[in-house]
C-alpha cells in the first residue's frame with residue numbers, strides 16, 4: 001500500500017519556486033501601493049512596540065556594536081532621537097561625540113520639504129519639533145557624510161520603509177554629495193519587498209542586531 005505522505009523524490013523538479021504564485025510568496029504588486037504601505041507600516045510599528053522595552057534595549061545595544069564598526073572615515077554622522085520603539089542609539093551617539101566625531105540630528109522644516117541636519121552634542125538643549133520629535137534647539141546646520149536612518153521595514157536590496165513622509169528620500173535626492181546611508185532596525189523589520197517606487201533610494205547598508213544585512217557593491 002502506498003503512503004501518500006511519503007516523499008516521492010523524483011516526482012517534481014528540485015526547485016519549483018518559479019511556479020509559486022507571487023501572491024503566495026508575498027511579493028505580488030499591490031493594486032494600491034500607498035494603501036499597502038500604510039497598512040504595512042501600521043503592522044510593523046505595532047509589532048515593534050510589542051517587543052518588551054528591556055528586549056528592545058538589548059537589541060539596540062547589539063545594533064550599536066555592529067554599527068560602530070561601520071563608522072570609518074566619517075566626520076559628521078547624523079543619528080536620530082528615538083521614538084515609537086526605534087533602537088536607541090543615543091549611547092553610541094554620545095560615545096562617538098566623545099571620540100571626536102561631529103553628530104547631527106535630522107530636523108523637519110515642513111512637510112513635503114527635505115530635512116535639514118543640525119549639530120548635536122551631549123547636553124545640547126532640545127526643543128520639540130514637528131510630531132513632537134526632539135530636535136537641537138540651537139546649532140549650526142551641517143552636511144553629514146554618514147546618515148543613519150531608522151527603518152520601519154526593509155527589504156533585501158536595502159530599500160527602506162519609513163513613516164510615510166518621504167523625508168529621507170527627498171533629503172538624499174537634494175544633497176549635493178551622496179552621504180553613506182545606513183538603515184538601522186530590528187531583524188524582525190525585514191520583509192520580502194517594500195515594492196520600491198521611482199523615488200525610493202536604497203540604503204548602502206542595513207544594520208540589525210544580527211549584523212550587516214547587505215553592502216551595496218563597490219562603486220555605487
Ligand SMILES: Nc1nc2c(c(=O)[nH]1)N(C=O)[C@@H](CNc1ccc(C(=O)N[C@@H](CCC(=O)O)C(=O)O)cc1)CN2
Pocket residue numbers: 038080081082083086106107108115131133150162163164165166167168
Ligand atoms: N527618530 C526619528 N526621527 C526622525 C525620523 C525618523 O524616522 N525617526 N524621520 C524620518 O523621516 C523624520 C520624521 N519623519 C516622520 C514622518 C512621518 C511621521 C508621521 O507621523 N506621519 C503620519 C502619517 C503620514 C502618512 O502616512 O501620510 C502619521 O504617522 O500619522 C512622523 C515622522 C525626521 N526625524
Ligand SMILES: Nc1ncnc2c1ncn2[C@@H]1O[C@H](COP(=O)(O)OP(=O)(O)OP(=O)(O)O)[C@@H](O)[C@H]1O
Pocket residue numbers: 037160161162163164165166167168169170171173199200
Ligand atoms: N524625492 C522626492 N520628491 C518628491 N516627492 C517624494 C520624494 N520622495 C518621496 N516623495 C513622496 O513622499 C511620499 C512618502 O514617501 P514614502 O512612502 O517613500 O515615505 P517613507 O520613506 O516611508 O517616509 P520617511 O522617509 O518620512 O520615513 C510619497 O507620496 C512620495 O511620492
